[in-house]
Amino acid sequence: MEINYIQAVRDIFAKREAPPLCCVHSYGCQQNVSDGEKLKGQLCLMGCGVTDDMTAADIIILNTCAVRENAELKVYGNIGELKRLKEQKPDMLIAVGGCMGQEPKTAEKIKKSYRHVDIVFGTFAAKELPRLIYEALTKKEFIVDTAERNTECFEDIPAVRSEKYKAGVSIMYGCNNFCSYCIVPYVRGRERSRSPEKIIEEIKRLVSDGCKEIMLLGQNVNSYGRGLEEKIDFPELLRRIDNIDGDFRVRFMSPHPKDATREFFDVIAESKKICKSVHLPLQSGSDRILKEMNRRYTAEQYMDMVEYARKVMPGLSISTDIIVGFPNETYEDFSRTLDIVKAVKYDNIFSFIYSKRTGTKAAEIIDHTSEEDKGERFRELLAVQREISEEHYKRFLGAEFDVLFDGTYKEEFISGKSGEFIITLVKGSPELIGTMRKVRVTKTHNWAVEGELI
Ligand code: 5AD
Ligand code: SF4
Numbered sequence: 001m002e003i004n005y006i007q008a009v010r011d012i013f014a015k016r017e018a019p020p021l022c023c024v025h026s027y028g029c030q031q032n033v034s035d036g037e038k039l040k041g042q043l044c045l046m047g048c049g050v051t052d053d054m055t056a057a058d059i060i061i062l063n064t065c066a067v068r069e070n071a072e073l074k075v076y077g078n079i080g081e082l083k084r085l086k087e088q089k090p091d092m093l094i095a096v097g098g099c100m101g102q103e104p105k106t107a108e109k110i111k112k113s114y115r116h117v118d119i120v121f122g123t124f125a126a127k128e129l130p131r132l133i134y135e136a137l138t139k140k141e142f143i144v145d146t147a148e149r150n151t152e153c154f155e156d157i158p159a160v161r162s163e164k165y166k167a168g169v170s171i172m173y174g175c176n177n178f179c180s181y182c183i184v185p186y187v188r189g190r191e192r193s194r195s196p197e198k199i200i201e202e203i204k205r206l207v208s209d210g211c212k213e214i215m216l217l218g219q220n221v222n223s224y225g226r227g228l229e230e231k232i233d234f235p236e237l238l239r240r241i242d243n244i245d246g247d248f249r250v251r252f253m254s255p256h257p258k259d260a261t262r263e264f265f266d267v268i269a270e271s272k273k274i275c276k277s278v279h280l281p282l283q284s285g286s287d288r289i290l291k292e293m294n295r296r297y298t299a300e301q302y303m304d305m306v307e308y309a310r311k312v313m314p315g316l317s318i319s320t321d322i323i324v325g326f327p328n329e330t331y332e333d334f335s336r337t338l339d340i341v342k343a344v345k346y347d348n349i350f351s352f353i354y355s356k357r358t359g360t361k362a363a364e365i366i367d368h369t370s371e372e373d374k375g376e377r378f379r380e381l382l383a384v385q386r387e388i389s390e391e392h393y394k395r396f397l398g399a400e401f402d403v404l405f406d407g408t409y410k411e412e413f414i415s416g417k418s419g420e421f422i423i424t425l426v427k428g429s430p431e432l433i434g435t436m437r438k439v440r441v442t443k444t445h446n447w448a449v450e451g452e453l454i
Contacts, residue, residue, distance in 0.1 A: 010136055010267075013048070019047050023060050026098070027064050028065025034169075038158075051279065066098075067184065079096065096119070100126075118143060122187065124163045125149070125391050165212045166213040222264055249273050257301075264310045322337060325377060328361065331377070341388065346388070393422070401418035403417065403438075404435075435454055
């Protein structure tokens with residue numbers, strides 16, 4: 001007979017003096033944060049309370065990211081630090097999940113060198129959490145689940161969200177693109193899309209609960225719909241979401257430039273609720289490197305796309321991801337990246353030094369570019385972008401922003417993001433957090449603007 005693991009774990013916990021507390025710490029992208037909320041949701045079903053304080057927790061899950069080596073090193077550092085906690089509380093459970101957990105080498109390394117960890121599980125096993133916890137509690141042995149499964153989407157798992165006023169909503173999982181540097185297709189599997197009905201139902205529920213900003217999530221949002229029975233694509237999904245009643249705004253993360261059609265930009269331009277900001281990961285401005293990366297667009301096609309986007313939305317704010325130092329990148333290649341950065345005038349760039357990921361195509365290339373050269377290029381890119389945003393942000397002086405406040409900055413500022421996704425600071429009380437307010441921009445920096453509530 002199939003065991004109901006949720007109930008079985010509940011029964012074990014019910015015998016304790018107090019319900020155990022769980023702490024789920026997510027690293028990396030928004031998608032992973034969203035997965036972490038569903039891990040918390042499952043733990044709540046098993047009778048746990050939730051805490052952000054690891055020292056108070058009886059169950060700790062590190063929901064990891066494998067996209068670059070430094071992300072992994074950080075995780076191993078954090079796992080090491082948990083050893084002392086486990087010595088003080090031998091009954092606690094420590095689990096390592098997420099993208100690193102999916103790679104078999106992680107379980108091997110943890111088994112060998114981090115004996116205080118109880119469970120290692122991959123992204124495919126996220127729904128198996130109740131069984132994994134049950135086995136760890138009853139068998140008292142090291143539990144590993146890195147099996148690749150034909151997973152459907154996570155439906156019907158309640159999410160425990162940290163904020164009420166903004167929420168990530170996954171619209172698709174996995175990636176089929178196989179950019180040559182990227183580990184994601186290996187640890188998150190093939191693309192699969194949620195049904196539009198489920199997505200819209202979830203958004204309606206969030207909006208009626210007071211959510212003011214919905215971030216649609218997926219590794220490649222604009223390949224949404226492939227493989228679904230109903231014929232639907234990302235622009236059509238955006239149209240339907242835009243038609244949902246209520247006072248909220250919509251963002252998405254991230255589209256792939258190769259799938260960014262004119263219709264995609266037209267829909268954003270015509271919409272009422274979709275923020276006029278897009279994240280368009282460039283990765284490199286050199287056609288030779290783009291080809292090696294398997295990105296399937298050229299610098300010229302990318303620039304045409306930006307030109308069209310700005311034609312239909314003159315105020316559009318654009319951000320990007322850039323990888324510096326892909327194997328055998330020359331300074332000439334890098335200069336092409338700088339050319340695009342200068343031509344587009346991004347509002348924000350997220351730049352990374354290339355990190356070799358075992359198992360990917362690019363990891364097989366013998367790289368002759370030195371780490372020093374890569375470091376120097378990285379710093380040059382940051383300096384160029386700093387100057388651009390310094391200048392470019394000045395266009396916002398006097399503008400009216402709709403700001404959703406979500407935190408504090410230094411002692412005197414409350415911070416939030418505008419529809420353009422620009423960090424906006426105002427002087428005010430923390431009660432502003434969670435509210436959407438109009439702000440007039442009075443001062444600009446190269447990373448944020450300051451303003452006054454209107
Ligand atoms: N090295 C450096 N950066 C990477 N990214 C993905 N894989 C790598 C890698 N191996 C970056 C890309 C991607 C962002 C999420 O992370 O720029 O868009
Ligand atoms: Fe990685 Fe490319 Fe897929 Fe993005 S689109 S997750 S960079 S393989």
